[in-house]
Amino acid sequence: MRNGSAMKQKLKFFLSVILGNAMLAFAICAFVVPNDIMLGGSNGIALAVQHFIPVRLSVISAVVNVSLFLLGLVFMGWKFAAASLLSTIVYPMILAVFETLPLDTLFRENIVVSALFCGVLCGAGIGMVVRVGGSTGGMDIPPCILNKYKGIPVGTSLMFFDTAVVLLQVAIKGTAGILLSLLVIAVISFTVNKVVVSGEKKIEIIIISPEYQKIRREILGQIDCGVTMLDIETGYEAKKQQAILSVVYASKYPEIRRMALDIDKHAFIVAADVTNVNGKGYTLSRNPENN
Secondary structure (H helix, E strand, C coil), rough: HHHHHHHHHHHHHHHHHHHHHHHHHHHHHHHHHHHHHCCHHHHHHHHHHHCCCCCHHHHHHHHHHHHHHHHHHHHHHHHHHHHHHHHHHHHHHHHHHHHHCCCHCCCCHHEEEEHHHHHHHHHHHHHHHHHHCCCCCCCCCCHHHHHHHHCCCCCHHHHHHHHHHHHHHHHHHHCCCHHHHHHHHHHHHHHHHHHCCCCCCCCCCCCECHHHHHHHHHHCCCCCHHHHHHHHCCCCCCCCCEEEEEEEEEEHHHHHHHHEEEEEEEEEEEEEEEEECCCCCEECCHHHHHH
16 A cells, blocks of 8 residues: 555655746746746746857756755755756756647747736746746745745745846846836736645634534544544633644635534534645545555
8 A cells, every 4th residue: 555655655756846847948948938038037048058158948948957956955955956857857858849749839929928928927937846846947946945944935045046037037137028027027926925835725623512523423434534633621611621633624614613613502613724634544544554
């Protein structure tokens, strides 16, 4: 069972990294290059260098990505570097394939719409890779370093670095199109943060009721969610009893709330959004043999 679970995780990692890089490469060839959008990240650096050196974008991108890969190796360790290595190899290869296709004529009717689609595709691609613990092998490596050591959200610092790269291109190409580029950067940042935590939204529920044992049994048995019992003392009556703490997927909250109120219509229920949870039932299987 453990080997099967590990194999499934590895397959998910490889597919996510390859698909994420493919989305990013497609966005570059279909939206960025044809519309001359000043993009941030390693692609923006490559576009800036290409302005002076007439070499294929995929070649320059490979050089930049290898340099950033070494940076990730130094600050993030071998495990992260190994995850980045796949993108460092795969991305330039996929980009080289897309460069040979006539993508530059597909999406040129509305440059604003193209910029929005570019931001969503780039952000989704980067977010998909970061979500599984990898890296696209580009300028998302410095944000991952800052996230590890300073706790800064990847999407936020990514926007900062992208803006700096765009300003570099502005110095080369002029200010034409800068607003469009900043729009793309903002959409990428927003999308990355959403994709990284997508599907992970949880609800933390605290239930205070004299019928806590019945509610506990229902949550464990019928709804199949974990609970933690907290020793409390009520404020007004100073009664010692237990409260129920449970973290569940958002889709299960209405069922738990309805069940608790059916048992005790005076139950005190508090719910709050939680974006990330680690532990059994979430990042680990409830069965220890599968972890």
